[in-house]
Amino acid sequence: MVRLLTHNMLQCHVRDCTNGFPLRFQNAEVEHAEQEMNTEFLVNMLPRIDWAALRATAHELGIAQLPETMPEDAAESTELLQVLHRVLMETSVKAGEMVCPSCEHVYPIRNGIPNMLLNEDEV
Amino acid sequence: MPPYLLHFAQAHEDFRRPEIDALAALEGVALTWVDYDPACPFATVDLASDAAAAALVRRSILVKHAYALWDAADDYDALHAAVRANPGNRNAPFMDASFKFVVETFNTTKSMPEKVAIINSFAYMAFRGVIDLKTPDATLGVLEAWTPPHDPDHRMTRVYFGLLVATGDRRAIDRYNLKRRAYLGTTSMDPELSLIMANMAHVKPGALVYDPFVGTGSFLVTAAHFGGVTVGSDIDGRQIRGTGKGSARSTDAPGSVSVHSNIAQYGCADRVLDCLVFDLAHHPWRNARPFLDAIVTDPPYGVRAGAKKIGGEKWRPAGVSPDASRKHAPSHGQGRFPATVPYDLDAVMADLTDFAARSLVVGGRLSYWLPTVKAEYAPEDVPLHPALRLVANSEQPFGQWSRRLITIEKVRDWEPGMHVSGSGLLGAKLESMGSAALDAFSSANSSDPATTVASTKKPGHKGFRESYFNFGADNNRRDP
Numbered sequence: 060m061v062r063l064l065t066h067n068m069l070q071c072h073v074r075d076c077t078n079g080f081p082l083r084f085q086n087a088e089v090e091h092a093e094q095e096m097n098t099e100f101l102v103n104m105l106p107r108i109d110w111a112a113l114r115a116t117a118h119e120l121g122i123a124q125l126p127e128t129m130p131e132d133a134a135e136s137t138e139l140l141q142v143l144h145r146v147l148m149e150t151s152v153k154a155g156e157m158v159c160p161s162c163e164h165v166y167p168i169r170n171g172i173p174n175m176l177l178n179e180d181e182v
Numbered sequence: 183m184p185p186y187l188l189h190f191a192q193a194h195e196d197f198r199r200p201e202i203d204a205l206a207a208l209e210g211v212a213l214t215w216v217d218y219d220p221a222c223p224f225a226t227v228d229l230a231s232d233a234a235a236a237a238l239v240r241r242s243i244l245v246k247h248a249y250a251l252w253d254a255a256d257d258y259d260a261l262h263a264a265v266r267a268n269p270g271n272r273n274a275p276f277m278d279a280s281f282k283f284v285v286e287t288f289n290t291t292k293s294m295p296e297k298v299a300i301i302n303s304f305a306y307m308a309f310r311g312v313i314d315l316k317t318p319d320a321t322l323g324v325l326e327a328w329t330p331p332h333d334p335d336h337r338m339t340r341v342y343f344g345l346l347v348a349t350g351d352r353r354a355i356d357r358y359n360l361k362r363r364a365y366l367g368t369t370s371m372d373p374e375l376s377l378i379m380a381n382m383a384h385v386k387p388g389a390l391v392y393d394p395f396v397g398t399g400s401f402l403v404t405a406a407h408f409g410g411v412t413v414g415s416d417i418d419g420r421q422i423r424g425t426g427k428g429s430a431r432s433t434d435a436p437g438s439v440s441v442h443s444n445i446a447q448y449g450c451a452d453r454v455l456d457c458l459v460f461d462l463a464h465h466p467w468r469n470a471r472p473f474l475d476a477i478v479t480d481p482p483y484g485v486r487a488g489a490k491k492i493g494g495e496k497w498r499p500a501g502v503s504p505d506a507s508r509k510h511a512p513s514h515g516q517g518r519f520p521a522t523v524p525y526d527l528d529a530v531m532a533d534l535t536d537f538a539a540r541s542l543v544v545g546g547r548l549s550y551w552l553p554t555v556k557a558e559y560a561p562e563d564v565p566l567h568p569a570l571r572l573v574a575n576s577e578q579p580f581g582q583w584s585r586r587l588i589t590i591e592k593v594r595d596w597e598p599g600m601h602v603s604g605s606g607l608l609g610a611k612l613e614s615m616g617s618a619a620l621d622a623f624s625s626a627n628s629s630d631p632a633t634t635v636a637s638t639k640k641p642g643h644k645g646f647r648e649s650y651f652n653f654g655a656d657n658n659r660r661d662p
Contacts, residue, residue, distance in 0.1 A: 065413060065456040070468040080468055094452040099388035100411050107390075107473045148452070166466075172422060175460035182464045 249344030
């Protein structure tokens with residue numbers, strides 16, 4: 060699927076590449092799939108999300124406008140959680156590429172599965 | 183705390199107490215073991231209440247039922263004396279309830295007339311309610327433990343009497359039965375053990391659960407059963423897509439079934455985030471902070487060594503392009519393939535342990551299988567780490583060798599300078615087994631260890647290495 064939640068946890072891991080996060084989507088085929096909200100899970104994930112990266116990605120894909128920083132009361136805000144549910148869980152990139160903003164390495168996505176294997180000279 | 187009787191399945195004996203201890207910790211249930219014998223399915227524990235008993239066993243895969251233990255004795259005369267002597271307030275709530283009796287025996291069988299006679303011997307209890315065999319309000323259990331059938335002194339040693347208060351989740355095993363699984367590989371994990379692992383790893387609603395050797399996705403669906411949200415990765419994208427050679431059913435056309443089919447079959451699409459293709463030793467997870475609640479996995483044994491230690495039996499994979507410089511597995515171009523299972527087992531297990539120490543949140547758990555040789559196993563063979571505490575180590579024996587379910591909990595933050603420790607001898611010890619035992623080892627890694635004696639299925643481990651081998655070629659074309 061490459062949900063945006065997963066994307067928020069991935070970075071470029073080519074040897075010696077620093078600042079390879081977040082990966083930039085390119086030629087992205089974006090899919091929306093409605094599903095039941097899992098509030099407990101979203102609240103659990105809040106401290107683990109990189110908010111700035113999520114905000115930038117959601118903006119680049121034209122999905123949502125998130126506030127500049129995660130609100131203090133995010134866990135209690137149903138409205139915000141609903142937006143996060145849509146962004147993190149219901150939005151996914153089915154095909155395209157994820158490109159490192161630092162070393163430009165390309166990770167292809169095909170049928171919702173990203174290939175993040177590296178060649179021996181890259182590890 | 184009052185006593186309760188746990189009626190266990192008489193299977194996977196070494197896993198029974200650890201599973202209950204894990205569930206007690208998960209559910210916050212105070213528990214004292216009073217009487218437990220691995221050779222017997224009836225165990226006595228002290229618990230705070232019926233509600234505590236229900237909370238304890240509702241997810242259990244190895245407990246059939248829990249009873250409030252009213253009386254126990256070595257024979258029926260003593261039992262009836264104890265029951266008669268009991269003050270009536272214990273029975274009072276059930277005097278007018280619909281009820282039934284069940285008679286369960288271990289190491290012996292009783293005919294229906296024999297069971298009826300036993301039930302009738304309790305007639306003095308004078309319950310006034312109707313007998314309801316289908317949905318009674320109260321079920322009274324009479325449980326007999328006998329010496330083994332072959333014992334010359336074959337007799338009953340203990341009889342327990344109590345009120346049924348809770349039932350475990352053994353019916354989940356059949357729900358995930360591999361025979362009816364949409365996408366099956368030779369390495370698909372037995373559902374009973376897979377569900378037990380999810381309990382050992384404290385998978386629960388809201389948890390993020392990872393399988394770094396996801397294969398055909400067995401752990402994704404069983405973790406989802408307990409409400410976890412899962413993510414999986416594998417070095418071999420063909421296992422995930424269903425286009426590899428590992429499929430157990432020859433009737434499945436490549437690509438027609440995949441991990442996605444299993445997700446659809448069990449309706450857990452909302453609880454499976456993603457499957458990704460990468461090598462755990464070179465993973466792309468962002469290192470900024472720990473992010474996983476649980477890791478549940480069955481690592482392949484020595485796959486990366488398969489790429490390094492080539493030599494021996496000749497083998498040429500289909501579809502290898504002759505000019506490919508196989509960067510992940512440079513020796514593959516010679517078309518050689520090892521005759522025996524190569525071992526970089528220690529590196530795989532150390533990587534997994536180190537990864538868990540860094541990526542689990544404090545309180546998170548790792549649950550995985552470790553293959554060991556019975557005669558040579560030592561506790562130091564289990565990799566450990568300063569940030570991690572060994573919680574359980576349960577053995578599933580296969581004759582000369584075993585696999586051990588290792589459960590580890592992260593107890594403190596990871597810090598630079600922390601390293602995995604262990605004997606580093608897992609691979610060497612496995613190699614010391616004869617080749618017949620190694621063959622049994624390989625095929626027992628497949629989906630149904632109990633029936634691999636006359637199996638015509640490709641041994642799971644070899645199948646995995648074959649797909650890995652092909653993966654090496656595909657990766658060069660950047661198209662796994």
